[in-house]
Structures are given as C-alpha cells and as structure tokens.
Amino acid sequence: FIKALKSYQDHNWPKLREDLLNLYDADLATTTYRxxxxxxxxxxxxxxxxxxxxxxxxxxxxxxxxxxxxxxxxxxxxxxxxxxxxxxxxxxxxxxxxxxxxxxxxxxxxxxxxxxxxxxxxxxxxxxxxxxxTMIIDSDSEDDDTTLSDLSEDTSDSEESDSDSDDERDRRRKKKEKKKTALKKTLKKKRPAKVVDDDDEEDEKPIRRGKNPAQADKQKHEEVEGLIRQLNKMSIDDTEYGATYYKALKIDSDIAKVVRPPQI
Structure with missing residues (x-):
C-alpha cells in the first residue's frame, strides 16, 4: 500500500508522512486529554x-x-x-x-x-x-545468618518509615486501633453464650444424701423399743395408750404380737 503512494515513488518523505497521517486519520487515533x-x-x-x-x-x-x-x-x-x-x-x-x-x-x-x-x-x-x-554487612551483627537481601529489606523498611509524615503515622495507628476494636467486638458477638441446663443447675446444687440404711434401721429399732417400754408402763385404760400404740404399730407391725391392743 505504501509503495503504491505517489509520494513514496517520488521519494518525497515529508509528503509521504503527511499522506499516511491523513489516510489513517491520525487526529482520531491520537488520544486527546483535557x-x-x-x-x-x-x-x-x-x-x-x-x-x-x-x-x-x-x-x-x-x-x-x-x-x-x-x-x-x-x-x-x-x-x-x-x-x-x-x-x-x-x-x-x-x-x-x-x-x-x-x-x-x-x-x-x-x-x-x-x-x-x-x-x-x-x-x-x-x-x-x-x-x-544495602552493599555492606554489619560485622558486629549478632545474627551470623544475616544476608545481603535481609539488609536490603531492612533499609527499604527504613526508607518507607522516613517517607511517612507524623500525620500519616498517626492516621495508620488510629486505623489499626479501630480494626482491633472492631475485631474484638465481632469476636465477642460470635462467642456463644453459656447455656445453663436445668440438669446442670440441679447438679450444681448440693446433694442431700439420705441417711445410711443401717443407721436408719438402728434408729427405728430404738424408737420402737422406747414406745414398747412406754406402753408397758401405761394402763390400757389410759387415754394416751391408743395413740401411742398406733404410733408404734405404724413404725413396726410386729408390735401387735408383743403389746396388748387398746380397747375399743
């Protein structure tokens, strides 16, 4: 295509440039800025x-x-x-x-x-x-494994720190504090509340243990003996005799075999 242009054949390079710009609409192709x-x-x-x-x-x-x-x-x-x-x-x-x-x-x-x-x-x-x-290694460094790249990273960090103004440091520090506070609140909300089961509450209450069976039998036996002695000392016509008799009978039904029943 270019060789077919008259300006190319005539070796008229300024004209060739003008033709190319005109044919390819250079003004449209060029990005314009405002x-x-x-x-x-x-x-x-x-x-x-x-x-x-x-x-x-x-x-x-x-x-x-x-x-x-x-x-x-x-x-x-x-x-x-x-x-x-x-x-x-x-x-x-x-x-x-x-x-x-x-x-x-x-x-x-x-x-x-x-x-x-x-x-x-x-x-x-x-x-x-x-x-x-970045071109030297500190001979006094306690870390013998320090490499040149490590020093370069340290220097880069130092440059970044120097490049920051006090205002930017304060702004970043406050931003980090806000993030930490927000994270704590989020974790607190997500933390499951302690569920107290009724069974747990009952488990936490002190257990009231019953009396030892042997001790209960002993106490029952002593009480029956006491009532028998009391009935033997009482007259069958005594008004309290009936009540005492039935009290003893309620504890031990064998009372009827050894003690006279009250008269009805």
Whole structure:
C-alpha cells in the first residue's frame, strides 16, 4: 500500500508522512486529554504511595503522557505543568523532596514552583536502588545468618518509615486501633453464650444424701423399743395408750404380737 503512494515513488518523505497521517486519520487515533483529566490524575496520584524508584518512574510517565500533551497544545503553561507535577506527589514524599531542594537553595523564591527536572533529580537520588547500606554487612551483627537481601529489606523498611509524615503515622495507628476494636467486638458477638441446663443447675446444687440404711434401721429399732417400754408402763385404760400404740404399730407391725391392743 505504501509503495503504491505517489509520494513514496517520488521519494518525497515529508509528503509521504503527511499522506499516511491523513489516510489513517491520525487526529482520531491520537488520544486527546483535557485539563480535567490531568486534575483527576493528580488527585488520584497524591493519594497513593511512592516508596521505590519503579513507582516514581511510573508516575512520571503517566504525568508526561497527559500534562505533556496539554502543554504541547498550549492548554497549560510551564508553571502550571510544574505545579501539577508537584501536586501529584504524595504529601509525605513531597515534604522530603522539598527539604532537599531548599537545602540546595534556601533563599529561593517560593512563589515559583519547583521545576520538573529538579524534582525528578532529587526524587531519583532519594529512591536509588543501590544505596550504600544495602552493599555492606554489619560485622558486629549478632545474627551470623544475616544476608545481603535481609539488609536490603531492612533499609527499604527504613526508607518507607522516613517517607511517612507524623500525620500519616498517626492516621495508620488510629486505623489499626479501630480494626482491633472492631475485631474484638465481632469476636465477642460470635462467642456463644453459656447455656445453663436445668440438669446442670440441679447438679450444681448440693446433694442431700439420705441417711445410711443401717443407721436408719438402728434408729427405728430404738424408737420402737422406747414406745414398747412406754406402753408397758401405761394402763390400757389410759387415754394416751391408743395413740401411742398406733404410733408404734405404724413404725413396726410386729408390735401387735408383743403389746396388748387398746380397747375399743
């Protein structure tokens, strides 16, 4: 197809480029961005974290894709370009970059935004992968099994900690405390209530044990003997004789064999 174009046959390369762009509708194929797209990207980016060089480079590429297009189309100027770039950096990391930039130029005019190149240079140096702590092993370490990768992880953790502002630390700490509290409440709700069975209640009550059978028989025998002696001392005509007799008879029916019954 390209070889069939007259501009190609005439070796007119500028014309060939123009023909190709026209035929393939380059304006339609090119993604267009608006300023609100850049604003949305900045708001999303500032809410994320930038903890390593890979994340930083990804942020730069995405920013240039949108903001570079708008600047090329004169939708934003150079100062706006730099301001948007600065605003899209998370606050904690932005504070670290600002401190290093001001160290280089303490008296700079703060009414002007930091330039893209200056910001990128400081951020890249701060996030560089081959920092010296990752290249050595502490000879005084008590753990002989410490490896270089372990030190790298420790250094990375330290960088992440340094990148966080006090506000972010407090916010994360409060968030963790809320999660712990919510978890405790959930576990408390899920914990089954202690069911008290009627049988359990009866088991918990002190058991009233009956008297020893041998002891009961002995007591019964003594009571019967006492009633017999009492009846023998009483007159059969005594008014209490009948009541005592039947009391003894109720305890032991053999009373009728040894004691005279009352007269009716």
């Amino acid at each position: 300023q609100k797209d850049l604003l949305r990207f900045v708001k999303e980016s500032r809410g994320k974290s930038l903890r390593n060089l890979t994340q930083w480079k990804r942020y730069c590429r995405r920013f240039i894709r949108i903001a570079g297009y708008l600047k090329q189309k004169s939708k934003i100027n150079e100062d706006e370009y730099d301001t948007y770039f600065w605003a899209g950096i998370p606050k904690a990391f932005r504070n670290n970059i600002e401190a290093r930039l001001l160290t280089k130029d303490p008296s700079r005019d703060m009414s002007k935004p930091f330039g893209y190149d200056d910001i990128d240079k400081v951020a890249t140096a701060y996030l560089q992968r081959d920092k010296f702590p």
